Each structure stands twice: as C-alpha cells, then as structure tokens.
Amino acid sequence: MQTETHPLLTSLNPEQQRAVVTTDGPVLVVAGPGSGKTRVLTHRIAWLLEQKEAPPESILAVTFTNKAANEMRERIRRLVSDTAASGLVMGTFHSLGVRILRQNPYRAEELIDLKPNFLIYDTADQLNVAKEAIIHERMDPKQIQPRRMLSGISHAKSEMKTPADVTNDAMSYDQELLARVYHEYERRLRDLNAVDFDDLLTLPLRLFDADPRILEKYQAQFRYIHVDEYQDTNRVQYVMVTALAEVWQNLFVVGDPDQSIYAWRNADITNILNFQDDYPETIQINLELNYRSTGHIVQAADRLIRENRDRIDRPIRTMNPDGDMIMLRELSDQNHEASFIVDEIRRLTQSGRTRPDHVAVMYRTTAQSRVLEEAFRRSEVPYRIIGGLRFYERKEVKDILAFFKLLYNPADRIGLERIIDNTPIGRGFGPRAMEVLLDWAREHQRSPVDGLVSMAPSISPRFKDVSPPEITGSARKAAERIGATLAILQERREKSTLSELFDEIIEVSEYREQFRNGAEDDLQRWSNVQELRTDMERFDTLDPSEALTQYLESVSLVSDVDAMDEGDAGQVTLITLHSAKGLEFPVVFIAGVEEGLLPISRAIEAEPFDRKPLEEERRLFYVGVTRAERQLYLTCATSRISYGRFANSEPSRFLAGIPAEAMKSVTRRDSVGSARTGRFSGRQSGSLASRVQAPVSFDPPSSNEPMHVLPEFKVTQRVFHPKFGSGLITEVTELKNDVELAVEFQRHGKKRLMASLANLEIVES
DNA sequence: GAAAGTGGTCTTTTT
C-alpha cells in the first residue's frame, strides 16, 4: 500500500500506523506507558487534516489537562501547518462543557436557568455553599461535614443523579441527609448564578435533553472524536462522548487500565473495559512496546503491576538497554530522605550529564512536599513545585479576584461576603447589616450589589423606584461607602482593560493597607497581588466585554499541571504522583515508598473488605515508576513526622514486586531500624530488598518514639545530617555519656556536633 | 469590631 510510505507514517511502528490510518469507526487503543500514544494521536489528527481533508472544527480531542491539549496542538502544527491546525477543538471535558454552555447562552438561560454571566465556583466556594446548605437544613456542620457532603454531591452528579434521584434512591439515613443538602446546595448555586466543576459536565447534557437540536448541531460538527486517558473518565463523560459520537461513530479512545488512578474521583474503569461491548465494530490496537524507559525500569514496572489481581494480563516490554539499576534507599526520617534526594540530584547535575529540569521528585501526598522544599531551599538546586496551594487559591489573590467576579456576576453573594470580611472596604459592615441586605435582595428580586449601590449617596436614577435596604446605625455609613465604590467600579468595568480595572480596585478598596507593615510574608502576599495584575495583562488586548469572561474562565479551569511553565526550565520538578500522569523525566525520585503513604493507610485499612483501593495505589506507584526514562530512585524513611508526631514506618509492600536483578538497595545501618526489628544488621547491602520480599509480617504497630541508640562512629566515615547534608568524620572524642564528633561537611564546612543530638546517619560506602 | 488566644481537626490524590 502506498500509505506505508507516507511521510506522516515513516516514524511509526506498524501498530501505531494502523491506529493512525484507521479513521472510520470506533477504535480502542490500549497504550502501555511510553508506547507513543501522544505520537499516535497527533499523527492521526494530522492525517485526518491532510489525507482526509477533514475541516479542523470537525475534529474534537479531549485530553486530561489543558496543557496536554496545548502541547498536542503545537505538535500537530509542526506536522501540518499553523493555519491547517487552527480551529481544532481540543481541551478537557470541563472546557468542552463550558464551551457548549457559552455557545448557547440564550437556550441555557431559558432551558436550564443559567444566566450567561455564570461563575465557576472552586472548591473553597463550593464548601461555603455546602456549609450554608447544611445549616439551612438545620444540621450541624461539625457533625455533617461539608467536605463529605460535597463528595457525595459530586458522586451523584458524576452519575447524573438529581437531588430527587438521590432522595428516591436513599437507602440510609446518611443518604437522606445527603439528598436534603444536595437539594439545597443546588438551589443556592442557581440563586448565585454559579456552577461547580461537575455542572460543567451535567448541564450541557441537560441542555441536550431539553433541546435535542443543540446536540444534533454538535453531533454533525464533530465527525472525528478522540478521547485520551479514557480509563479515567466517569459516567457523565462517558455519556457525553457517546452522545456526541452517535451519528458518525468515529470514536477513537486511548487509555491504559493499569494507569487508572482516579476511581476516587468517580472515574469508572468499565468505560474502557466495556468499550468493545458498546461498539461491537471496534478495532482494538494494543501498544505494548515501551520507547521511554530502560530495560530495568520496564521490567520492574511490568513485574510490580502483575501483582494486581483485578487486571487483564498485558505485558509491557522494551528494546532499550537495561541501563542503570533502580536505586532503593532507606533513610532514618523525612529530613534525611529530603537531604539525600537533594544531594543526589546535586551529584548528578554536577557531573554535567543531567540538568535539573531532567529530574522530578514525586510523592503521594502534598504534605510531603514541604520537607522536600525546605531541603531544596537550603541547597542551591533550583526547583519548582507543581500543585500544593494554587496561585489562584491564595487568599490575597482570591480577595482581589472576588471583586472581578462580583462585577461580572452581581449575584455572587459568596464573593461579596469575602470582600466585606477580608478587605478594608468592608469595615463596619457586620453580619447584622448583611442579613438586612440579603433580606432586601430576596424581597426585591435584585442582587445584593444592587442593594448596596442603591444606598450610595449620589446615585443613578436606576434605583428611583426602589427603596434602599434599611441598614441603620454605624453600618449605614459603611454600606453607603461600599455601594458608592461598587458603583464606580461597575461604571469603569464597561470601558477598562482588566489591568486598568485592577488598579482601580486596588485603589478604591485600599487593599494595600493590610500590607503596610512590611513583614516578610506581607511582602510575599503583596507580590502575589502584583503578579495577578501581570497575569491579567495577557487579556488586555481583548475587547473589555470579552476579556473578563475569558479571564475568569481561564482562572477557573487551569490545573496545576497547566500552570507548569515550560519557559522556566532548569529546575527540578516536585510533583504528586497523580499530577505526574502523562509526564516523563530522565531521572525520577519517588519519595516515601512506605506502608501508610504508598499505599496510603486508608487503602490498607480497606483491604480486608475491598481490594480495589489498594490496587489503585499500586497502579499509582506503577504510573510513578514508568515516568522515569533512565534513572529511578525509590526512597523511604524509617520514621516520619505526621500530624506533628513521630511514627515509624515500614518499606512499602509494593517493593516486593520489583525484581532483585533490577534494583540495588542501600540500607541504613544506624540502630533505629535494628532496635525496632532486630534483624537489620545492614552489613551487606540488599538486606532491605530481602526483607521487603519476604511476606509482610504482622508486627503490632510500634511505639510512637523511635529508640535512639547511638551508632558507632569512626574517623573517615561518611555521615548524613538532616540540615548540613553529607560529610566526613574527621575526629571522634569519647565523652562520659556521649560522643563528640568533628565533621567536614561538603557544603557547610567543618562542624563540631554531639552525636546524641545531631541525628546523624551513617552512609554505607 | 479588631486583635490575640485557644482548641479541635486534619491529609490522600484534582478537573
């Protein structure tokens, strides 16, 4: 066939080629890690544009993050041309949902009661609404946790259950409570003209139901539909995809059941497992050859994932050389762990072969990033943290954004309360006044912002026909002031760019007042505020009426990974295992490979009744391991501080799945471990590996304090200090109850330390 | 009403 020689196909293996040229009908690509699925997706879309002459807007590609979408678009551009690729519809399910809602503003208002200027609430906003709903239902937010309720609501929404459905299906008292809270939560969201993340998926479907012609429009448009990371889609997403693909049936999904790590977010793995049943015509293509990682890494990954019972056996393999051994290193505590990682990265980068941006440090919980970050900060190794507290979730940033959101959507009472509570403008306006204002708003069917504006001293004839809210006493002045300020801002909004509006907001809100003290974190927070202004300048070229909509939308939909800036390379990446999905790095460290952390304790607790969470943890580890191209380090600590107290931990059971030939273990040999387990001489390396490969024993949980028996220190011995890093002992002085040591540290020079206090660890040579 | 102090909860992971 002549297709064999087409330039778009030359760089692909036969299976990849087949995936690219099979353009008609349903296709399921089961793609192991590093098997080139992004390559397949980009080449296929290029193929559609070029060979099939498909118009770009007929091609939809749904990815897991917007970053992935942008990168794919870039790569397609390079394969075809800028113009040919513009107009492709690419993004996450959530951005697709917003797109559908925004493209049908009038129908959305008419049919699902969603006004065009709706806001997308983030988790903190949702929490506020949920809490209000709980109180309104006469429950106690301390007993009925808002987070629990939200997770129940999210679960219901991802299965497209309405509050009425939940009420009808309720099998327990808890579910009845959930139904009541859900009902009130929904009522409140609509009242606030706001939506949550799940609504971005369910509301478009409700719109389709209410007016099938809208759906038909999209069905006709999207002739070729692609879904990446299909194993992590949930029920609503499945329904949306199925609906959109119904006419053309050209549905191309890519995924890997072994990399499904979002069941907790209601992802439903049966979507991918049953794809063949849904579409009997399906052509399935398996990509199993790994191009990313060394032989040792691929072997380790293959072996460890085989431990999962609930799994279809599908080996991964590679033709790459074995490469370096995987390094397993046990350390005494989290500080040593962090210092080890930083020192090792420094060693790697000093050799010149590895650049800092080749390296990623991954961990199970965001809490682990703090200690790691401290170690990086002390060193000169540049780093960046993905995730944690997002920029847009910082208090000072949210405060300022609340003004923009309120100008955009005056019904945003939650935002108004935020402004009044947190910024100088709200001084003197207490809960009592708020109550009067909200009563007024309800009674007159107008927004609270209107109420305040109508109280401003010299105000427009807009409010001639309504009597302003009867706020009396000292709060009256405050209300008038707030009203006047909001009126000014509303007027400016029409003709100002976002950054002009920003300056105006800072001025009238006197927001800077709070940062006058000049304390260090005040400076930091003020610089965040200024960074927000810079961020907004990106949208200054847009028409003012469009800019605010687009900006607020972009703010709501960025993920942590989206915020990863390709520009500032040269930094080590610190990232959670979940966020690392889809990424790759030459060198990967996975920290905290311990029982209780990876697998997380909840999964261990659930295991006797439900194996699934534990298997998902193993898949998460698998995802981490397969991010590494040529070097993989696994670290664990013998004891670790969590919740502010010490706790001992065991190496993860998952390590038992890694073949000994692929992994080298370096164990601790100070006495914390041996005092506890009594079988930890550590004389020969590899003892840890033999231990973790033994069946897991049922040791009772050890006491909370680690026992400190001093190791034997000798001159010329290499040691490790949590703050100073690694060094050599140059002098040992025996004292009555202690040992005084002189240590020459690599970076901090010579220090004299008391062995009992220094928390030194002996490094195996 | 603001600032300082106190006690309870929390950490799994995120679009």
Add this chain to the structure above:
DNA sequence: GACCACTTTC
C-alpha cells in the same frame, strides 16, 4: 505542626 473556627479581651 498548620490551619481554621470560635472565644476572649480591649
């Protein structure tokens, strides 16, 4: 150990 919500004090 950090954060939040709530109380006390001025």
